[in-house]
Amino acid sequence: xxxxxxxxxxxxxxxxxxxxxxxxxxxxxxxxxxxxxxxxxxxxxxxxxxxxxxxxxxxxxxxxxxxxxxxxxxxxxxxxxxxxxxxxxxxxxxxxxxxxxxxxxxxxxxxxxxxxxxxxxxxxxxxxxxxxxxxxxxxxxxxxxxxxxxxxxxxx
Numbered sequence: 329x330x331x332x333x334x335x336x337x338x339x340x341x342x343x344x345x346x347x348x349x350x351x352x353x354x355x356x357x358x359x360x361x362x363x364x365x366x367x368x369x370x371x372x373x374x375x376x377x378x379x380x381x382x383x384x385x386x387x388x389x390x391x392x393x394x395x396x397x398x399x400x401x402x403x404x405x406x407x408x409x410x411x412x413x414x415x416x417x418x419x420x421x422x423x424x425x426x427x428x429x430x431x432x433x434x435x436x437x438x439x440x441x442x443x444x445x446x447x448x449x450x451x452x453x454x455x456x457x458x459x460x461x462x463x464x465x466x467x468x469x470x471x472x473x474x475x476x477x478x479x480x481x482x483x484x
Contacts, residue, residue: 341387341431349383385458388435392456395432399446 357374358364375381398407411429436443441455 346384346387353380353383388438389457391432391435392439392441395435395443396446396449396452396456399443400449 354371354374357378357380358369361374361377363369363374398411401408403409439456439458441452445455446452
């Protein structure tokens with residue numbers, strides 16, 4: 329999530345944080361393209377123009393990559409021990425807090441993979457690393473793409 333914090337992909341991300349980061353990302357892309365919200369261009373269109381996916385997909389990819397690394401680790405490593413750690417006692421009343429494993433199970437379901445497939449590294453990479461789409465307009469020249477951006481935002 330952040331270059332300064334390499335383990336940030338393991339932090340719990342709430343919907344509010346995910347939404348704020350997504351808004352910030354979209355604002356930066358709009359500013360880079362030279363447009364504003366007044367131009368009424370959809371976020372998906374902007375992401376597709378730059379060949380960028382949503383931050384939620386990138387976070388999911390990072391969590392699954394990290395989970396695959398943990399599954400490949402030896403049983404006596406800290407990450408494997410932490411993954412299999414069972415805390416004694418009961419959880420408090422009310423809605424249970426979202427744990428990292430709960431988020432991972434949802435990510436696995438969305439990606440359509442099972443944790444047993446992590447041992448086939450090629451298959452695991454193929455199924456979990458889908459967050460980077462090919463850039464749109466790869467056949468067009470660079471100047472044509474710049475003109476399209478300006479026309480789409482109503483600058484020209």
